[in-house]
Amino acid sequence: MSEYVYIVQMDIPPELEAEFNHIYDTQHLPEMMKVPGVLSIERYAQEKPRPGIPKFAAFYYVASDDVAESAAWVAASDVGDWKIKIRPHTFNVIRSLYKIIS
Numbered sequence: 001m002s003e004y005v006y007i008v009q010m011d012i013p014p015e016l017e018a019e020f021n022h023i024y025d026t027q028h029l030p031e032m033m034k035v036p037g038v039l040s041i042e043r044y045a046q047e048k049p050r051p052g053i054p055k056f057a058a059f060y061y062v063a064s065d066d067v068a069e070s071a072a073w074v075a076a077s078d079v080g081d082w083k084i085k086i087r088p089h090t091f092n093v094i095r096s097l098y099k100i101i102s
Helices: 014-033 071-077 082-089
Strands: 004-011 038-045 056-062 091-099
Touching: 014 038, 014 056, 014 071, 014 082
Parallel strands: none
Antiparallel strands: 004 056, 004 091, 038 056
């Protein structure tokens, strides 16, 4: 069971949403699941986005509070098309780490 959840929220221009979701699901998530300490990942999208609140969120359930700072995490996040086709277009990015308390 995970003790921590690392949450990444972001927006992407609407015209890139289909490519964003495809690359996230077929490339980025499989690579991130290979990172030691990543236990599971869930993605969410707001159905009724509100101004200023990122539309997309990914919840990475991790074994320890340092997984998202590891060399393996950094390397996995640069694999495939994510780094060159998606990351430059993301905005309103919020990263948060929480300890699960119940």
